[in-house]
Amino acid sequence: MVLVAGTLVSSFTSVHLYRLPPEPAGRRGAERAILSANLALAGLAGLLVAAVAPLLGPGLGTGAAAVLVAGSVIGLCARSLAASRGAMALSAAVSAFSFAVVFLMVALELALGHGPSVPLLLVLMGLAQALAGGAVIRRLSGPGAADFGPAARRRWRVLARRSGWSLLAGASNEVFTRLGIFTVPLLFGAPALAGLAAASTMLRPATLLAGAFGSGARGPLAARRHAGDARGFWRLLVLGAAVPTTVTLAWSGVVAALWPLVSGWIYGGRYEGLETEVLLWGAVFGLGCCWVAGLAGLQTLGRLRSLALAELGGAVACAAAMVPMLLLLGPRGALVATILGGLVQVTLLARAVSRGLRAGGEGPSFIR
Known part of the structure; x- marks a missing residue:
C-alpha cells in the first residue's frame, strides 16, 4: 500500500x-x-x-x-x-x-x-x-x-492535466518491477520466490549508490538545464549511470564467487547453488542504475510523455517475455525477462534524454 x-x-x-x-x-x-x-x-x-x-x-x-x-x-x-x-x-x-x-x-x-x-x-x-x-x-x-x-x-x-504521463510511467514501472513477484510463486510456489529474494539480498547495498545519485543529482541537473549546458547535463547523467552500474556488477561477481560461504554462514546452509541467480540480479540492478539516471534526466527536462513511453515499453517487453522465460528457464527466467525489459526501457530512456536535450526541455512550465 x-x-x-x-x-x-x-x-x-x-x-x-x-x-x-x-x-x-x-x-x-x-x-x-x-x-x-x-x-x-x-x-x-x-x-x-x-x-x-x-x-x-x-x-x-x-x-x-x-x-x-x-x-x-x-x-x-x-x-x-x-x-x-x-x-x-x-x-x-x-x-x-x-x-x-x-x-x-x-x-x-x-x-x-x-x-x-x-x-x-x-x-x-x-x-x-x-x-x-x-x-x-x-x-x-x-x-x-x-x-x-x-x-x-x-x-x-x-x-x-500534466500528470497523466507521469501516472502512466509510475503504473508501468510497478508492473515492470513487481510482475515476477506474482508469477514466480504462481507457477513454482513461494519457496522459489524465497530463493530469488535470497540471491538479491547481498546486492542491495551496492544499489544505494544509484539512489544517492537519483536524489542528489536533480538539483545540479536542473541548474545545467536552466543554464543551457546540455553537454554538462549529459556528462553528469552518464557518470551517474556508469559508476553505480560498474560497482554493482563488480559486487555481484564477488558475491557469486563467495556464494558457498554466503549460503553456509548467512542462510544456514539453505539456498545453495544460486550463483547464476546472483549474476542475473547484478544485471537487473545494473540496468536499474541506468534507469535511475534516465529517470532523473527526463524528470528534470520535463519530458514526462517520453518517460511514460519508455516505462511502458519496458513493462510490455518484460510482460511479453515473462511466461516464456519462466517455462524455459524456471524461476530464474523471471530475472531474464526483467533484464530484457530493462534493456528496452534504458534504450528508450537514453533516446528520450538525447531528444530532450536537443529540444531544450519541454517548453512552457505550469509555474506561470
Whole structure:
C-alpha cells in the first residue's frame, strides 16, 4: 500500500518539483501548490487504506496501516522537496529520524521482554516520517508552505492535466518491477520466490549508490538545464549511470564467487547453488542504475510523455517475455525477462534524454 500510494501521489505532485528553477524565488508559488496537493492526497490515501485494511483479514487488516501510508507519503514529499533544492542532509534526516524512532522502540520492547508490536511499529513509522517530513517542509518553505487558496487550487487542476504521463510511467514501472513477484510463486510456489529474494539480498547495498545519485543529482541537473549546458547535463547523467552500474556488477561477481560461504554462514546452509541467480540480479540492478539516471534526466527536462513511453515499453517487453522465460528457464527466467525489459526501457530512456536535450526541455512550465 505504501509503495502504490507513493507512486500514485508522486506522479501528481513530487515529480513536478524537479523541473522547477533551482532558485527559491522562482518556484515559490508552484512549490506551495505541489506541497498542499501532496498533503491533501496523503490524507486521502490514509482514509482509503483505513477503509480497505479491515477487509484484508487478520494479520493484514490493521488500521495502523493508514497512519503508515499517510505519514510515508508526507515523508516522501519532504525528501523530494529537499532533493530538488539540493538539501541532501535534510532529505537524509527524514529517513534517519524514522530509523532512530523504530530502532529505539524495538530496543525498548526487547529490554522489557516483549516481542515487537507490529501495529505499534507501523504507527511509529508513519508518525516519525510525518513529523520529520513536516519539519523539513517547514524549514525549506516556511510556515506558509502549504497553500490551499484559490490560486493553489487552480494550479492543482494544471497539475492534474500534466500528470497523466507521469501516472502512466509510475503504473508501468510497478508492473515492470513487481510482475515476477506474482508469477514466480504462481507457477513454482513461494519457496522459489524465497530463493530469488535470497540471491538479491547481498546486492542491495551496492544499489544505494544509484539512489544517492537519483536524489542528489536533480538539483545540479536542473541548474545545467536552466543554464543551457546540455553537454554538462549529459556528462553528469552518464557518470551517474556508469559508476553505480560498474560497482554493482563488480559486487555481484564477488558475491557469486563467495556464494558457498554466503549460503553456509548467512542462510544456514539453505539456498545453495544460486550463483547464476546472483549474476542475473547484478544485471537487473545494473540496468536499474541506468534507469535511475534516465529517470532523473527526463524528470528534470520535463519530458514526462517520453518517460511514460519508455516505462511502458519496458513493462510490455518484460510482460511479453515473462511466461516464456519462466517455462524455459524456471524461476530464474523471471530475472531474464526483467533484464530484457530493462534493456528496452534504458534504450528508450537514453533516446528520450538525447531528444530532450536537443529540444531544450519541454517548453512552457505550469509555474506561470
